[in-house]
Structure formats: structure tokens, C-alpha cells
Amino acid sequence: MSYWSSTPTKRAHILLIDDNIDELQVLLGTLRGADHRISFAFDAMQGYRRATALLPDLILLDVRMGAIDGYATCRLLKADRATARIPVIFVTASGSVEERLTGLREGAVDYILKPYEATEVLARVAIHLSLADSKRTIDTTDETEVVYVDAEGADAGSAGRDKADRVIAQAAERVLLSNLSRAPSLAEIAVRVGTHEKRLSRAFRERTGQSVFEFLREARLQQAQRLLLSSALSIDEVALEVGFSGAANFSTAFRERFDATPAAFRNARFRVAETDAAPRA
The missing domain is CATH 1.10.10.60 (Homeodomain-like)
Known part of the structure; x- marks a missing residue:
């Protein structure tokens, strides 16, 4: 008889994205006790930048982080080929079913509610690390690109800028296609993918040859x-x-x-x- 094991196969690299220092300290203590390697980001866009640069094994992501929330980060991560397969677990103080469903629709694999028990965090992290490890395949023909994007959407070099624009446009497409009957305004779409209207419009036209609403x-x-x-x-x-x-x-x-x-x-x-x-x- 075989039994399910939630023990990950290796020491994992986990990225924590949260603007609350106290919450980060609690998560840090919990995860370091399991001998994981930990990296931090303190807002949504810094989280996306660090994820594309570090390519962690798993991301713990707060939902509410000021003007740009965790959903925007998740949309960008899932639209970016380099980070699309990284498991994202949302961490939130809200018990709202609608908020949890929104996160799952955006591509998260799980939710952890604050305040949380250390054993629950470790169990969920271990399970999703094991699931991701079992699904991971190596494609030697796929060269990962790395791009650094700042909070306003600037980046290092034209190649990086082109890739970042492509990710923004792909994330916007996902937002539009997810609810054709009640599509958000251009301003709302821009917020939801972590950019501003002017850049979104330019990126979308360059990728698709159409305006957002065309x-x-x-x-x-x-x-x-x-x-x-x-x-x-x-x-x-x-x-x-x-x-x-x-x-x-x-x-x-x-x-x-x-x-x-x-x-x-x-x-x-x-x-x-x-x-x-x-x-x-």
C-alpha cells in the first residue's frame, strides 16, 4: 500500500510577497524552521520582478498590498512563460468566499487564511511543492528569459521592455476573456495587470495589432x-x-x-x- 507524502523532494526556494513586515517575520520563522531558502518582496510589482529574476519554487502572496494588489501580481506571473508554472498560494486575512474564488480563477493553487497555524502553512507548502515537483518537466529547448520591471513599468533594455509589454498584454487578454459579458474599463484593466493605461494600450497594440477594445x-x-x-x-x-x-x-x-x-x-x-x-x- 502507498501513502501520500507531503514531504518535498528537496530544499525549496520560496518567495514571500507581503507589505506587512510583521506578517513576513512570522512566515519567515515558520518556513526557515523547515530549512527552506527564503526571499522577500514588499509590494506587488517588486514581487513580480523578483519572481522573474529568482524563479522560486513556490510563492506565498498577500492579497491586499495598496494600489496594486496580489491579484495583479498573480495575473502577470501566470501570463509570463518563465513564471507561469510556479505555484502561488494566496495569504489573506479575508474569509470572503468571493475573494478566494477570484484568487483561484487567477491561477493560485491554494489559500491560507490569517491568522494561521504554522503546521497548516508547512503542510500546504509541502503538498504544493511535491505536486509541482511531480509535474515539472525539463525542456532543454526553452531558454528562460529574465526581465526586471520597476513599479512604474520601466525595465532594463529594449529586449526586457518588449518581453514585459508582452506579458502585460497577455495578462490583459486573460482579464478580458475571463468575463466577456462585463468587461472592465481600460483604467481598471491597467490596475489589474499592474500598469497604467498608456503603457497597456501601447503594449496591447504592439502584440495584437488592435486596441484593447477592438x-x-x-x-x-x-x-x-x-x-x-x-x-x-x-x-x-x-x-x-x-x-x-x-x-x-x-x-x-x-x-x-x-x-x-x-x-x-x-x-x-x-x-x-x-x-x-x-x-x-
């Missing part, structure tokens, strides 16, 4: 196509599902993009399907 409009229309073909939703319901304020606006946009109204598009595809299904003479 991308959003195209994504909404592509999703509408899929729903018209694969669901029983009415056209009004499809319009609301993808974020249009009404069926008339939706029909106009759909016709401009696909040269057919939603109803005509759906009916034409159903007629094709019926013809294909008819028995041959």
Missing part, C-alpha cells in the same frame, strides 16, 4: 458565433452573454463583421447540417 469586440463576436452554433440560447440571450447591451446593437455588429445577421447565420448553418445529414439517393 480585441474585446472581436472576442465577443467570435464567442457569439460559437454560441449561435452550439447552444440553444436565443439571439437576445447570446447578445447579453457576450456583453452587448441589446439585440439590435449585437445584430448590427455581427452583420458588419460576418456579412450576415445572427439569425441568418444560425439558420444557414442549420440548413447545411440538415443537408449533410440527409440520406443519399
